[in-house]
Amino acid sequence: MTEMVVTDGVFSAEQKKQLAGLAEIMIPPADGMPGAGAKEIFTVICQRLRDHQEVVTAGLESLTGLDVEMAAREPAFREQPFLQLIQQVVVSSYYENAAVQVALGLEGRPPYPDGYELEPTDWRLLEPVRRREKLYRKV
Amino acid sequence: MSTERVDVLIIGAGASGAAVAWSLAETRMKILCLEQGDWMNPAEYPTTGMDWETRSQGEFHISPNVRGRDTDYPINEDDSPIKVANFNAVGGSTILYAAHYPRFHPSDFRVRTLDGVADDWPIDYETLAPWYAENDRMTGVAGLAGDPAYPDKEVPLPPVPLGKPGETLARGFNARGWHWWPSDSAIATVPFDGRDQCINLGHCVSGCSRGAKGSADITYWPHAIRSGVELRTRCRVREITVDRKGMASGVIYHDGQGKVQQLEAEVVILACNGIGTPRILLNSKSPLFPDGLANHSGLVGRNLMFHPYAWVQGVFPDRLEGYKGPGGCSIWSQEFYETGQDRDFVRGYTMEMTRGRGPVTTALGGMMSGQIPWGKGHHQAFREVFDKTAGMVVICEDLPEAHNRVTLDPDLVDSDGIPAPKIDYTLSENSLRMLAHGVARGEEVLRAAGATDVVSQSPLTLAGWHNMGTARMGKDPDRSVVNEWGRSHEVKNLFIVDGSIFVTSAGVNPTCTIQALALYIADAMKKRLANLFD
Numbered sequence: 280m281t282e283m284v285v286t287d288g289v290f291s292a293e294q295k296k297q298l299a300g301l302a303e304i305m306i307p308p309a310d311g312m313p314g315a316g317a318k319e320i321f322t323v324i325c326q327r328l329r330d331h332q333e334v335v336t337a338g339l340e341s342l343t344g345l346d347v348e349m350a351a352r353e354p355a356f357r358e359q360p361f362l363q364l365i366q367q368v369v370v371s372s373y374y375e376n377a378a379v380q381v382a383l384g385l386e387g388r389p390p391y392p393d394g395y396e397l398e399p400t401d402w403r404l405l406e407p408v409r410r411r412e413k414l415y416r417k418v
Numbered sequence: 419m420s421t422e423r424v425d426v427l428i429i430g431a432g433a434s435g436a437a438v439a440w441s442l443a444e445t446r447m448k449i450l451c452l453e454q455g456d457w458m459n460p461a462e463y464p465t466t467g468m469d470w471e472t473r474s475q476g477e478f479h480i481s482p483n484v485r486g487r488d489t490d491y492p493i494n495e496d497d498s499p500i501k502v503a504n505f506n507a508v509g510g511s512t513i514l515y516a517a518h519y520p521r522f523h524p525s526d527f528r529v530r531t532l533d534g535v536a537d538d539w540p541i542d543y544e545t546l547a548p549w550y551a552e553n554d555r556m557t558g559v560a561g562l563a564g565d566p567a568y569p570d571k572e573v574p575l576p577p578v579p580l581g582k583p584g585e586t587l588a589r590g591f592n593a594r595g596w597h598w599w600p601s602d603s604a605i606a607t608v609p610f611d612g613r614d615q616c617i618n619l620g621h622c623v624s625g626c627s628r629g630a631k632g633s634a635d636i637t638y639w640p641h642a643i644r645s646g647v648e649l650r651t652r653c654r655v656r657e658i659t660v661d662r663k664g665m666a667s668g669v670i671y672h673d674g675q676g677k678v679q680q681l682e683a684e685v686v687i688l689a690c691n692g693i694g695t696p697r698i699l700l701n702s703k704s705p706l707f708p709d710g711l712a713n714h715s716g717l718v719g720r721n722l723m724f725h726p727y728a729w730v731q732g733v734f735p736d737r738l739e740g741y742k743g744p745g746g747c748s749i750w751s752q753e754f755y756e757t758g759q760d761r762d763f764v765r766g767y768t769m770e771m772t773r774g775r776g777p778v779t780t781a782l783g784g785m786m787s788g789q790i791p792w793g794k795g796h797h798q799a800f801r802e803v804f805d806k807t808a809g810m811v812v813i814c815e816d817l818p819e820a821h822n823r824v825t826l827d828p829d830l831v832d833s834d835g836i837p838a839p840k841i842d843y844t845l846s847e848n849s850l851r852m853l854a855h856g857v858a859r860g861e862e863v864l865r866a867a868g869a870t871d872v873v874s875q876s877p878l879t880l881a882g883w884h885n886m887g888t889a890r891m892g893k894d895p896d897r898s899v900v901n902e903w904g905r906s907h908e909v910k911n912l913f914i915v916d917g918s919i920f921v922t923s924a925g926v927n928p929t930c931t932i933q934a935l936a937l938y939i940a941d942a943m944k945k946r947l948a949n950l951f952d
Contacts, residue, residue, distance in 0.1 A: 354788065374778045389466055395619070395620070397742055404588045404592065407592050408592075409566075
């Protein structure tokens, strides 16, 4: 875990610590990439989970005392609805982060307004198709 | 309850409602369109923000049941393996469509004659050809003339660039000796009719922030409104009313404040797609029409056709920059479109290439399938697939079957308390065989293009974009709901112009044909104005 976590009025400090741990079990810092518990990313994760406080709280309680990293090796464990929710939020918050995208070789910006350039197509590729007879049935 | 009167009332401002409104505007009749959704603001589409992938799975989700906007209506689709995808707004589902814009083939109108299945259409390709052409000009269709899979036709705008995914797959098709061609796409590849040219934002299916995609709110509607058509949003029609002679007299609708309003009309035109149109007809019961309006044949809601879809994807060794360019429009193949004597199914399908997925979709898809693990190994596994995938969807012709249908759910209602539709749908053996054939051919071409780790899904669940056949056209009143120019057999001032009048579905996206039909029907109405109800 890369940052100290404190309560934000929705989740307790302990819950946030648990959540950050869970986020980094899913996406740890490695291979030159930050983990999902990094401050900027984790802040977004907490914001997005605010609307699911009850589900998250109950889910975190169910993990108390469990070796989550070990348990997560079982697909059935990962497929629990509350963990699917957290996975969805962790993954979206992580991969929508500009720094993460830059590390992946992207530009770290929304598609609009700049858009993207594409090379002109070499239509010589079509030559074999152009030489074909009409394919459609005449009626 | 206030009452006002118009000459022509159009219900629904989507693809077909927009086209028919524009065409009829020249009559100078008083034309009003009621739309249950809002005008969309392109500045609010997801691709304007970093969270575009998250928002496309929320408020811009293609399923009305997931999206749950208050402008949507719920659909009970528990008894269907294919779930409905749509959007309710000015422009309708074209707001979220991929902008694939293929025409039907001539054979699609003659399936009974050629293949002994379903029914022939009461019109043919030649009848629609001028309206296809006019619609292409109004919409701004990009493509390349000369496709051997079609009769000769003009294409107004240059094709979308293929990018690395398209070129890679094109080489695969060439290696197999199979047909491919740049997709006809409703995308302004150069500035067109006040629209900026496409800048390859990628995610057309959550709305085009640039305004390059030809959604009906920015193609037909500005012209229709300038010509005098009134468009009223947040107005949801509950039922079409009838007079004592069995003619449509107008509608009862809920306005934006939820107040019930009544409106009288000389002519009523339904343009609500293959789900919404039968829903309104079935909700319009009266002593004269106890089984729903215009339902003497019992065919309102029956013969629902989707296009069964399969998805095939491969992983390539190098990055493909698949996030650049229109996600759904690149190239298509119609090598297996026409019925083949050596196959175990009739009719056929189109393969439509797709570009890459965004990082969130890649990661979630990989984690759910087990390809991308939690913890150690996550980043490596992600890098092995991210931006290295390309593939296709296989879009199969669906044949009409009476048991596939739209009815009214006994319990489910929308936010105005109007009974919601229920879908009962089963995939036919013919469709299942066709899907299997398409997946196998998809795998072949992906491997020929250099892909490894080819995966597929068939049928795609959330792919019920195309809702057709539920109020079909025909010359026989016992076997169809509307005649060969869209007028109800029973209610002489009621017209239907959306995909519900399709007799068969073809194996291509239907929007181009829906709009061409709407223009054709509008023209038929204009030619008969003096005796429209005879």
